[in-house]
Amino acid sequence: MSALHSQLAILFEGQGDVAQFELLAETLGVSLNTSTALGDTPFFLTWREGELKLLDRELLKKGGLSIDIAPRSGEQRSYPAPKEGAFAQAIGRKTKTVVDATTGWAQDSLCLFRMGYDMTCIERSPIMAQLIADAFARLTHESWVQKLELAPPRLLHGNAIDVLQNLDTAPDCVYLDPMFPPKRKKSALSKKSMTILHELVGEDLDKEHLFEAAFAATSKRVVVKSPDYAPPLGGKPSESFAGKLLRYDVYFKS
Ligand SMILES: C[S@@+](CC[C@H](N)C(=O)[O-])C[C@H]1O[C@@H](n2cnc3c(N)ncnc32)[C@H](O)[C@@H]1O
Structure with missing residues (x-):
């Protein structure tokens, strides 16, 4: 187990292929947990709605945080956007x-x-x-x-x-x-x-x-x-x- 294992676990909630979750757990050297056996780490990574999400215990039920790839509000959508x-x-x-x-x-x-x-x-x-x-x-x-x-x-x-x-x-x-x-x-x-x-x-x-x-x-x-x-x-x-x-x-x- 890596130094991360007390901070993070990968969460498998029955969605998709478990192999992807196992691979991520192995890559990061952390455990793979399920919603019925959450363990006691403060953070989790899981895929929800096709995006990798970071959750803390408060976010477990609310969805989680992923990286937003959409343009910021007010940003021009043409490419390249103006350098302003x-x-x-x-x-x-x-x-x-x-x-x-x-x-x-x-x-x-x-x-x-x-x-x-x-x-x-x-x-x-x-x-x-x-x-x-x-x-x-x-x-x-x-x-x-x-x-x-x-x-x-x-x-x-x-x-x-x-x-x-x-x-x-x-x-x-x-x-x-x-x-x-x-x-x-x-x-x-x-x-x-x-x-x-x-x-x-x-x-x-x-x-x-x-x-x-x-x-x-x-x-x-x-x-x-x-x-x-x-x-x-x-x-x-x-x-x-x-x-x-x-x-x-x-x-x-x-
Ligand atoms: C304030 S956040 C950056 C936010 C980012 N500019 C954005 O738009 O979301 C700082 C990030 O830099 C990373 N960081 C800080 N020092 C670093 C270093 N020496 N090498 C690589 N990453 C570093 C931290 O882990 C953290 O994720």
């Missing part, structure tokens, strides 16, 4: 290749993918990496992705501090959105998806090292998303773009 707003300005309109070193729920990665950036995604949590892999597989079945013959973002599982050192080609941009401690406990983590992610992975205490690895790996720029109250991760940024309650700090490599 603070996020796109920070990433750069001429930027082609982006490595998202802190993929998490992949909402930023997918937004950049829809803007036409060539995306590589890194995630170190094995649980989040499974959810991301499931989302990218679902993305390949979307009609617009098939029609345009687009390949989904590449996913690399591991600590980005190491993975960034071994990339074949230096990306134009490395994007970082690590976990910061909330200013007021409730407000910053009010979304269930962020609360559960915080419970799962905790605060990213090595983010200064991650910044150094990102700066060494990029050919042009590092972009860091921070809550507006947090000091800049890499010292004084070259440029900064303000969003709602957050900031994108841009560090150019001259």
Whole structure:
């Protein structure tokens, strides 16, 4: 059993082929449980409605969280979506290749993918990496992705501090959105998806090292998303773009 086994179990509720559930349990080194023998882990992964979902005990009856691959509300549905707003300005309109070193729920990665950036995604949590892999597989079945013959973002599982050192080609941009401690406990983590992610992975205490690895790996720029109250991760940024309650700090490599 892996270090994960006290945190997570795979839940089989009688849906589909049990072999898929057994394989996931074996891959992650965790146990396969059923609704009548839940065990005592705080988290579960299971497939519901064709999507891999993360559940905590509160979500067991309510459905669970999967990675949403649909465009955000207000986002233009044409491809590539216009490179507008603070996020796109920070990433750069001429930027082609982006490595998202802190993929998490992949909402930023997918937004950049829809803007036409060539995306590589890194995630170190094995649980989040499974959810991301499931989302990218679902993305390949979307009609617009098939029609345009687009390949989904590449996913690399591991600590980005190491993975960034071994990339074949230096990306134009490395994007970082690590976990910061909330200013007021409730407000910053009010979304269930962020609360559960915080419970799962905790605060990213090595983010200064991650910044150094990102700066060494990029050919042009590092972009860091921070809550507006947090000091800049890499010292004084070259440029900064303000969003709602957050900031994108841009560090150019001259
Ligand atoms: C705040 S979340 C990112 C949210 C993401 N931007 C989104 O749009 O959903 C931070 C994620 O980065 C991951 N992470 C933090 N440090 C990392 C590292 N050194 N290597 C790989 N993943 C890392 C965490 O496991 C977590 O899933």
